[in-house]
Amino acid sequence: MGFFGGVVALAKGFATTLQFAFQKKPTIQYPTIKKQHAPRFHGLHELRRYADGKERCIGCELCAIACPANAITVIGAENAPDDRRSPGERYAARYEIDELRCIFCGMCEEACPTDAIVLTPHFEMADYRRGSFVYAKDRLLVPPEAGVGTPPDERPGGIPADLGSVIEAKSTVDITAGYGTTHRGEILKTQRKGLAG
Amino acid sequence: MNDILNAPPWWLVVLVKSAIVLFVVVTTFAYSMLFERKIMAWMQLRPGPNRVGPWGLLQPAADAAKMLFKEDLTPASADPLIYRLAPFISLACAMGAFAVIPFSETSGGIWGVGDVNAGILVIFAITSIGVYGISLAGWASGSKYPLLGSIRSTAQMVSYELSMTMSVIGVLIIAGTTSLAGIVHAQTHVWFIIPQFVGFAIYIITAVAETNRAPFDLVEAETELVGGFHTEYSGLRFGLFFIAEYLNMITVSCIAALLFLGGWNPVFGLAFIPGLVWFVLKAGLFIFMYIWLRTTLPRLRYDRLMNFGWKVLLPLATLNLMVTAAIVAVVG
Numbered sequence A: 001m002g003f004f005g006g007v008v009a010l011a012k013g014f015a016t017t018l019q020f021a022f023q024k025k026p027t028i029q030y031p032t033i034k035k036q037h038a039p040r041f042h043g044l045h046e047l048r049r050y051a052d053g054k055e056r057c058i059g060c061e062l063c064a065i066a067c068p069a070n071a072i073t074v075i076g077a078e079n080a081p082d083d084r085r086s087p088g089e090r091y092a093a094r095y096e097i098d099e100l101r102c103i104f105c106g107m108c109e110e111a112c113p114t115d116a117i118v119l120t121p122h123f124e125m126a127d128y129r130r131g132s133f134v135y136a137k138d139r140l141l142v143p144p145e146a147g148v149g150t151p152p153d154e155r156p157g158g159i160p161a162d163l164g165s166v167i168e169a170k171s172t173v174d175i176t177a178g179y180g181t182t183h184r185g186e187i188l189k190t191q192r193k194g195l196a197g
Numbered sequence B: 001m002n003d004i005l006n007a008p009p010w011w012l013v014v015l016v017k018s019a020i021v022l023f024v025v026v027t028t029f030a031y032s033m034l035f036e037r038k039i040m041a042w043m044q045l046r047p048g049p050n051r052v053g054p055w056g057l058l059q060p061a062a063d064a065a066k067m068l069f070k071e072d073l074t075p076a077s078a079d080p081l082i083y084r085l086a087p088f089i090s091l092a093c094a095m096g097a098f099a100v101i102p103f104s105e106t107s108g109g110i111w112g113v114g115d116v117n118a119g120i121l122v123i124f125a126i127t128s129i130g131v132y133g134i135s136l137a138g139w140a141s142g143s144k145y146p147l148l149g150s151i152r153s154t155a156q157m158v159s160y161e162l163s164m165t166m167s168v169i170g171v172l173i174i175a176g177t178t179s180l181a182g183i184v185h186a187q188t189h190v191w192f193i194i195p196q197f198v199g200f201a202i203y204i205i206t207a208v209a210e211t212n213r214a215p216f217d218l219v220e221a222e223t224e225l226v227g228g229f230h231t232e233y234s235g236l237r238f239g240l241f242f243i244a245e246y247l248n249m250i251t252v253s254c255i256a257a258l259l260f261l262g263g264w265n266p267v268f269g270l271a272f273i274p275g276l277v278w279f280v281l282k283a284g285l286f287i288f289m290y291i292w293l294r295t296t297l298p299r300l301r302y303d304r305l306m307n308f309g310w311k312v313l314l315p316l317a318t319l320n321l322m323v324t325a326a327i328v329a330v331v332g
Helices: A004-020 A064-065 A109-111 A182-197 B002-006 B010-043 B059-069 B079-098 B120-140 B144-175 B179-185 B197-210 B235-259 B274-295 B300-332
Strands: A045-048 A074-080 A089-098 A117-119 B104-106 B109-111
Touching: A004 B274, A045 B274, A064 A074, A064 B179, A064 B274, A074 B059, A074 B079, A089 B144, A109 A117, A117 B179, B010 B059, B010 B274, B010 B300, B059 B235, B079 B120, B104 B120, B104 B274, B120 B144, B120 B179, B120 B235, B144 B179, B144 B197, B144 B235, B197 B235, B197 B300, B235 B274
Parallel strands: none
Antiparallel strands: A045 A117, A074 A089, B104 B109
């Protein structure tokens, strides 16, 4: 390389850093400007409702079984005949997710037969105590005045768009109807038909 | 009262001048730190500090407040007196150098605390004592990493101090004076960077090594020595070392501007701009160069640093000195 080669190499190095100084910075000024994340970003969970205000969750514990991190605790209970919480026979008396254990994989969402649990794009969950990361129904369930919860997502595997069409399904006569009218239910029905035919 | 205003006693003049110079210099330190963080950030594709105040301008104040409230720790194995004294030696020497630096000149005289006729020698003497601050800090910490940093600092400072002084003597020979103001006057027509380019290059390189800045920051070397001599220091005492490092950087930048870039002599005959502005611009150029150097080059290996100092810089500086002396003897 020699002396002049070394000088040229040095000059190239200095030119590179100087050039970078004038380039546009890719930094996003986070608290003031928030990044536009992917539409199906996996963030904090939410328990949704039907349009009539009933809870979608039927306390079946499938999410807890599907959870690879053992983050979900569900304790189901029978619906009282005069005070029905969900359209099904049972509802979740307790529903808790430890967000520190959760790996945000979305398996609970996949497993849920009534599309009750969904992952919202919300991700700012920082807190000072460990205990406050265990989210119970008071924080997971959408409040009644907030409507059904996360808006539908039409793409395959997304949150079904049937919201509100289950008013008839609140009848306890046909428990499966509540699910059958959902997007995934329809898919499942056609699949079953295909199998039968 | 009028007597004091008309003919103030010399000590009052010196006190007021020192206070003003120290205030300006410490403010310069604070903002050169911010400047460095900003420039480095830009060169690394980051925006840099921008949360405290508009454009991050209050960041130095926030840093100072943080330093003040940090716990001041003294390790159990440390030599308590020397451990506590070392930062003050560093800072006092770094500040002392500004006593003889002239910043500008008007018809009223030199702008500076003192106009010493051996200014450059005084500066070298004071900054040499500053090495004791770093060496003693590392030794008195009673811990292995600071000790390694301290050993390195002694070796590095001594070997580069030699070449630095040698590189400057060329300028002194041409100017025929050791007074900083006199050296600036001698550069009214031609800056010494032109006849003394080799000396200038050696001065710049050794100045980086003298102030422990990257790529010669082996004394601190956070990747290998965990901060080197100041590993054990925290809070305000660490802050003092920090201030001393930056003040040294400003000092050598000022000297470079005075000795090689004509000090407060205007560029292109733009004499309507005050000399102080020219001086600040020239010194600022060197501070920018320091930052640029830090972002660009990785740290030298220790043996290469010593090789470079003793086998390249010192012979080159000696040669430069002899050639300059011969030419001045023949021509002048």
